[in-house]
Amino acid sequence: MLLYPGFTPLDAIGPYHALSQFPGYEFFYVAQNAGPVSDGGATILQAQKSIAEVDTVDILVVPGGLPAITMARTGDPLIDWIAKIHPTTEWTISVCTGALMLGAAGLLKDLPATTHWYSHTELSDYGAIPHDERVVESGKIMTAAGVSAGIDMSLVLAERIFGREFAQKMQLDMEYDPKPPFNAGHPRSAPTDVVSELRSLFDSVLKPD
Amino acid sequence: MLLYPGFTPLDAIGPYHALSQFPGYEFFYVAQNAGPVSDGGATILQAQKSIAEVDTVDILVVPGGLPAITMARTGDPLIDWIAKIHPTTEWTISVCTGALMLGAAGLLKDLPATTHWYSHTELSDYGAIPHDERVVESGKIMTAAGVSAGIDMSLVLAERIFGREFAQKMQLDMEYDPKPPFNAGHPRSAPTDVVSELRSLFDSVLKPD
Numbered sequence: 001m002l003l004y005p006g007f008t009p010l011d012a013i014g015p016y017h018a019l020s021q022f023p024g025y026e027f028f029y030v031a032q033n034a035g036p037v038s039d040g041g042a043t044i045l046q047a048q049k050s051i052a053e054v055d056t057v058d059i060l061v062v063p064g065g066l067p068a069i070t071m072a073r074t075g076d077p078l079i080d081w082i083a084k085i086h087p088t089t090e091w092t093i094s095v096c097t098g099a100l101m102l103g104a105a106g107l108l109k110d111l112p113a114t115t116h117w118y119s120h121t122e123l124s125d126y127g128a129i130p131h132d133e134r135v136v137e138s139g140k141i142m143t144a145a146g147v148s149a150g151i152d153m154s155l156v157l158a159e160r161i162f163g164r165e166f167a168q169k170m171q172l173d174m175e176y177d178p179k180p181p182f183n184a185g186h187p188r189s190a191p192t193d194v195v196s197e198l199r200s201l202f203d204s205v206l207k208p209d
Numbered sequence: 210m211l212l213y214p215g216f217t218p219l220d221a222i223g224p225y226h227a228l229s230q231f232p233g234y235e236f237f238y239v240a241q242n243a244g245p246v247s248d249g250g251a252t253i254l255q256a257q258k259s260i261a262e263v264d265t266v267d268i269l270v271v272p273g274g275l276p277a278i279t280m281a282r283t284g285d286p287l288i289d290w291i292a293k294i295h296p297t298t299e300w301t302i303s304v305c306t307g308a309l310m311l312g313a314a315g316l317l318k319d320l321p322a323t324t325h326w327y328s329h330t331e332l333s334d335y336g337a338i339p340h341d342e343r344v345v346e347s348g349k350i351m352t353a354a355g356v357s358a359g360i361d362m363s364l365v366l367a368e369r370i371f372g373r374e375f376a377q378k379m380q381l382d383m384e385y386d387p388k389p390p391f392n393a394g395h396p397r398s399a400p401t402d403v404v405s406e407l408r409s410l411f412d413s414v415l416k417p418d
Contacts, residue, residue: 010383013222013252017356020250027251036255041229042236043222046245046253096384117384134388146384147226151357155390168393168403174219175305175326175355177394178387179343181364184377185386194377 001029001061002098003037003047004071004078011063011095012045014150018158018170019061030054032078039065051081056088059157064096064116064147069206072097072104072126079104091157092141095150099143103128111138116146117187118202148185151176210238210270211307212246212256213280213287220272220304221254223359227367227379228270239263241287248274260290265297268366273305273325273356278415281309281335288313300366301350304359308352312337320347325355326396327411357394360385 001012001019012029020027031037031047038044062068062082071079083105086092094102099115102108103126113128113136114120120130135153136143144153155176158167184190210221210228221238229236240246240256247253271277271291280288292314295301303311308324311317312335322337322345323329329339344362345352353362364385367376393399 008226009222010226013218016252017217017219020252029251042238042257043225043229044255048251117381134386135390145386146382148360148383148385148387152388152390159390164391165400165403168391168399169407171389171391171393172396172399172403172407173355174357175394176357176387176389177343177354177398178357178385178389179361180380180385180387181344181361181368182373182377182380184380185384187381189386190377190381191374194374194381198378198381 001027001063002078002082003029003031003045003063004065004067005038006040006067007037007063007065008096008147009039009043009045010147011065011098011150012061014148015061015093015095015154015157017151017174018154018167019059021170021173022059022158022161025058051078054085057085058089059091060085060089060093062094062098062101063150064094064098066097066205068097068101069119069122072100075104083107090140093143093153093157095144095153096146099123099128100126102141102143107141108143111141112136113138113141113143114145114149115143118146118199118206210236210272211287211291212238212240212254212272213274213276214247215249215276216246216272216274217305217356218248218252218254219356220274220307220359221270223357224270224302224304224363224366226360226383227363227376228268230379230382231268231367231370234267239266260287263294266294267298268300269294269298269302271303271307271310272359273303273307275306275414277306277310278328278331281306281313284313292316299349302352302362302366304353304362305355308332308337309335311350311352316350317352320350321345322347322350322352323354323358324352327355327408327415
């Protein structure tokens with residue numbers, strides 16, 4: 001799991017629950033430098049390794065966050081590292097705006113992919129074909145929609161690698177029997193005012209000049 | 210948010226996404242000692258404060274984990290701290306087996322509450338009335354079911370404090386429009402084999418002699 005300052009903790013920890021229980025895999029966090037990585041708030045996770053120490057990975061997961069968008073736009077050593085690691089993986093995976101980093105690394109050209117609902121248009125700037133789905137598979141690349149979609153992704157991945165029964169066990173273990181109190185998790189269902197307010201907020205932070 | 214070695218990261222980070230955006234509240238992690246707290250795997254979170262530094266809290270959240278069950282059974286300074294802090298809170302909240310710690314602190318006597326599906330019987334040992342619901346409110350105490358239910362809880366809480374529109378904005382922000390690939394998130398829906406295998410696994414670790 002790649003970390004960087006400003007990553008969205010739930011993008012990483014949603015998938016972590018199942019992935020950290022994958023038999024035969026050793027889960028670790030990797031970042032520009034080993035050591036603490038902050039989300040910009042109270043959540044500070046330890047990266048076990050630096051990108052310089054990691055030349056090959058079986059499963060690469062790139063979580064989203066606001067900086068994923070700007071790193072994808074402007075380039076970053078982490079993007080180069082993703083491009084270098086991808087040929088060594090069994091699975092290359094993004095959650096939320098992590099997909100833009102895969103895109104900037106050149107991995108999504110002409111491929112169906114998904115990301116946070118706000119960033120679908122920008123995803124196509126990298127040659128991807130945005131699909132409005134929870135999880136999109138394209139060969140060994142799997143992209144998940146915004147933030148909480150990483151949980152769904154982890155179960156899809158668990159099934160691909162270990163089969164349905166293992167994946168169902170993971171789902172039961174985390175009691176993933178969701179009952180959101182509102183039907184507001186996607187622009188198609190959320191009240192219009194809620195969508196436009198949140199879109200304006202994102203625009204104010206993220207819209208290129 | 211209380212942390213302790215062996216806590217389940219998703220119990221904490223699921224609610225964190227919304228709670229860390231609550232206007233006018235400062236989110237922090239607290240543990241026996243300030244500094245790194247490990248889940249026993251790769252996830253190491255920094256606690257900003259020690260329990261000795263914290264005498265009052267507006268919203269206390271206690272995540273679950275296997276050690277929550279054993280701490281509740283045998284007693285622990287964290288249980289005493291929960292009992293001390295509870296009278297100062299606006300809300301006292303648990304996710305998953307964190308409810309057993311609230312129970313051991315004497316907070317759930319004769320009150321409806323929920324916890325991870327595996328631990329409902331044990332919850333009643335503390336005088337609670339187990340309800341098989343995703344989120345149970347009882348005055349200022351709110352308990353959530355297993356692991357991922359903390360996300361639903363955070364949205365219920367967001368509505369109670371800031372109203373429906375704010376809560377819906379949080380849900381849309383995290384694109385919480387869940388599509389689990391299986392219907393296996395609860396013993397009532399999961400295949401019988403999957404339930405009995407996981408129950409045996411938990412029994413082997415958790416059943417008192």
